[in-house]
Amino acid sequence: MRHRLSAATLAVTAAVTAVTFVTAARAQKGPQMSRSPLGEAIRAAMIASPGLLSGFRDTPRAPTAPYADDIARDLALLDRLAPRLFDPDRPGLGPAGAPTRIALFSRADCAPCAAARAELAALAARMGFRAALFDMGRDAGLARDLGLDTAPSYVLPDKLLRGAMPAIVLERYLRD
Secondary structure, X not given: OHHHHHXXXXXXXXXXXXXXXXXXXXXXXXXOOOOOHHHHHHHHHHHHOHHHHHHHHHOOOOOXXXXXXXXXXXXXXXXHHHHHHOOOOOOEEOOOOOOEEEEEEEOOOOHHHHHHHHHXXXXXXXXXXXXXXXXXXXXXXXXXXXXXXXXXXXXXXXXXXXXOOOHHHHHHHHHO
16 A cells, blocks of 8 residues: 555656646646646546556545544443432432432522523423432532533433533433
């Protein structure tokens, strides 16, 4: 592959050099052609050496998942902290004895947090689950471990949601 890349690079470099001279000569002699000199030179080089790019065309591309490691790390963290986050004995919202499916991190004197708590309380009562409540001041270490720096923030067993979320969005996440 390295040899092909060098040949392709040399061909393109030669084409660019040729085009530079052709362009300078044509600029002095009259009207330009409809196809650019660079395009024409590259076309001529490809026709003369059709195998130059065969290695590129036939090489399968590996699938990429640029955030796979981050996702795996976040899921492992959530799994490790789940007993604290979804503790059924923790103060929360929703029917007593229902499974805890979400944790709400909020701050005192935070209007969006109060609205989030009210919406989550109504949603928990309607859907029959518990929401564990955390204060980002008292539970600062846990919030920091989770990377939560925005109030309110929500934690589900498989995701972190930063910032206020409308009830309809939370309902969708809780149903999936």
